[in-house]
Structure formats: C-alpha cells, structure tokens
Amino acid sequence: MSVADAVRAAAERLAATSDTARLDAELLMAHTLGVSRSDMLLRHMRELEPAGFEGLVARRAAREPVAYIVGHQEFFGLDFTVTPDTLIPRGDSETIVQAALDTARPDARVLDMGTGSGALLLAFLDRRPGSSGIGIDACAAALDVAANNCERLGLAGRARFLEASWLEDGWSNDLGRFDLVLCNPPYVEADAELEPDVRAYEPASALFAGPEGLDAYRAIVPQLGKLLLPDSAAVLEIGARQEEAVSAIARESGFSVKLKRDLAGRPRALILT
Known part of the structure; x- marks a missing residue:
C-alpha cells in the first residue's frame, strides 16, 4: 500500500473517534517517515507504507492523543516535547502568553x-529576549521535560526549573519577587465529563x-501578593464558565481584574493587578 492509500485508510478508521x-x-504517517x-505531502505520498504506521494508528484509535504518540506539540510557533507527565499545550492557552506580552515589561522577571x-x-x-524566569512544578518528571524544552529552544541560562508545590508552606521563600506570574492551574470539576483522550491520558493532577474546579485558585491567588512586585501582574488561565467565581476570589485578595477572551470569544485569561 502506498503512503497516500495508507493515510486514506487510516483517516477512515479514525473518523469514528476523532x-x-x-x-x-x-501527522502519524509523517512521524513514522521521520519527515x-x-x-510528506509534497514528496512521499507515492512511497510504500512504512513499517510501524499501523501500530500508531491503533494507539490513536484507542484515543491516545497524537501529541503523546509523536512526542511533541506546536505552541505559539514553537515545538515542545510533551509526555504523559505534562499537559498537552493547546491553542487556547496562547491567550495567556499574548496577554502577558501585552502586559509585562520587556525585561520582566517571570514565575x-x-x-x-x-x-x-x-x-x-x-x-522577550530581555526577560528571565523560573518554572515550578510538583512533578519532577514534568520538570525534566521543561528543562529539555528550554535547552532545545535555545533558552538555557534564562530559565530554571524547580520542584515546588504551592500547597506546601514556605515553597516560595527563596524565590524573591516577580514582575509577572503566569499560571494555567488545574481547573476542571472533579465530576466533569471529558473526552477519553483527556481523562484517560493526561495527568489528573494538572x-x-x-468539586467546583476552584481549589487551585483559592490556594494560589492569596499568595500572589507576596510574589509580585509593585506595578506587576499575574495572568491566570480560567475555564469558560469561571470568570465570575475566579474574579471574586481575586478581588477578595485585593486585585483588580481584567478579562482576556480567546480567539473563539470565550473567557480564557484573567489579568490580576
């Protein structure tokens, strides 16, 4: 079977679940070919189907995300390694980065x-070539992925990654203060209906x-005051129906709140100042 025929047959098989x-x-065929x-579309469609492609299609038919199968995902024009220890970066979250770029100073120190x-x-x-930052995570395996991405993207020396949990006392004592805090916290309700691609494969802790999907905000927002410098900001990702609840949590901690919508017009980011 040619590459073109194999791709066509695979698409027909996957149509029931994707x-x-x-x-x-x-994407699976290109990964198998190593191009x-x-x-692939320009130069390889008439070649014979490579060994291993059918196994990847079977994994996708079982609802494993393509990003985990091929091991990488594009985000904000960059290619990121991903593993089942990390969430798959999604286009919706690019709203967080753009809001930060629109808000923070050019030489920001970022958490x-x-x-x-x-x-x-x-x-x-x-x-922002003049900026530097720290990434924290409670998962050591995720931090290894982040450090690898940092090295591959040529950003080593401007970012470091530390194992820490915002739920533990004193986790931020030695970090200092920041011009910008970014956070895409867990925000899914415990009993929410999710696609099998997400619920069965992506890390539950992330x-x-x-029950309301708000526990992380209640833990994080009251700590932002000691993390942020004067005239600085935090940008938090939120679920599409969480604007009012998270804004209320933020205002209780003394923050002004501005909403940023994603490209589909849904509430996606809150900018706290």
Whole structure:
C-alpha cells in the first residue's frame, strides 16, 4: 500500500473517534517517515507504507492523543516535547502568553506556577529576549521535560526549573519577587465529563481541582501578593464558565481584574493587578 492509500485508510478508521481524523493520520504517517507533514505531502505520498504506521494508528484509535504518540506539540510557533507527565499545550492557552506580552515589561522577571512542559514561560521568554524566569512544578518528571524544552529552544541560562508545590508552606521563600506570574492551574470539576483522550491520558493532577474546579485558585491567588512586585501582574488561565467565581476570589485578595477572551470569544485569561 502506498503512503497516500495508507493515510486514506487510516483517516477512515479514525473518523469514528476523532474530529480531525485526516490530520491525525497525516501527522502519524509523517512521524513514522521521520519527515515533516508538509514534506510528506509534497514528496512521499507515492512511497510504500512504512513499517510501524499501523501500530500508531491503533494507539490513536484507542484515543491516545497524537501529541503523546509523536512526542511533541506546536505552541505559539514553537515545538515542545510533551509526555504523559505534562499537559498537552493547546491553542487556547496562547491567550495567556499574548496577554502577558501585552502586559509585562520587556525585561520582566517571570514565575510560571505549574509549568508542565514549560510552554507558557518559554513562549514568553522567546518573544522577550530581555526577560528571565523560573518554572515550578510538583512533578519532577514534568520538570525534566521543561528543562529539555528550554535547552532545545535555545533558552538555557534564562530559565530554571524547580520542584515546588504551592500547597506546601514556605515553597516560595527563596524565590524573591516577580514582575509577572503566569499560571494555567488545574481547573476542571472533579465530576466533569471529558473526552477519553483527556481523562484517560493526561495527568489528573494538572486537570482536576475539587468539586467546583476552584481549589487551585483559592490556594494560589492569596499568595500572589507576596510574589509580585509593585506595578506587576499575574495572568491566570480560567475555564469558560469561571470568570465570575475566579474574579471574586481575586478581588477578595485585593486585585483588580481584567478579562482576556480567546480567539473563539470565550473567557480564557484573567489579568490580576
């Protein structure tokens, strides 16, 4: 079977479980061939199907995310390594980075709370050469992924990654203060209905935050006052129905709040000053 025929057959198979079946098939084939998707489409469609492709399609048919199968995901124009120890960076979260770029000073010192793959921090630093930052996470394996991404993206020396949990007393004692805090915390309700791609594969500790999805905000927001310098800001990702609840938590801690919507018009980021 040719590459073109194999991709077509895989897309038909995946259509029952994926809204992006054709794209999934093309990405998996390109990964199997060891080339980019565009290069595959231009130069390799008449070649014979490579060994191993069918196994990757079977994994995707079982709802494993493509990003975990191929080991990387594009975010804010950069390519990030991802593993099941980290959330997969999503286009919606680019709103957080853009809000930060619109808000923070060019030479900002940045803290990324719950850094995962490092996507938020590293995307910001890539666009702000005068800035530096720290990413914290409670998962040591995630920090290894973030450090690897930092090195691959040529940002070593401008970012460091530390194992820390905002739930533990004294976790920030030696960090100093920051011009910008970024955070995409867990914010999914414990009983929320999620696609199997997410619930079965992405790390639960980075998804769920109590019955209302607000536990992380209640822990994080009251600590921001001692983390932020004067005239600085925090940018928090929120769920589409959490604007009012998280804004109330922020105002109780003395912050002014500004909403930033994503490209679909949904509430996505709160800027706290």
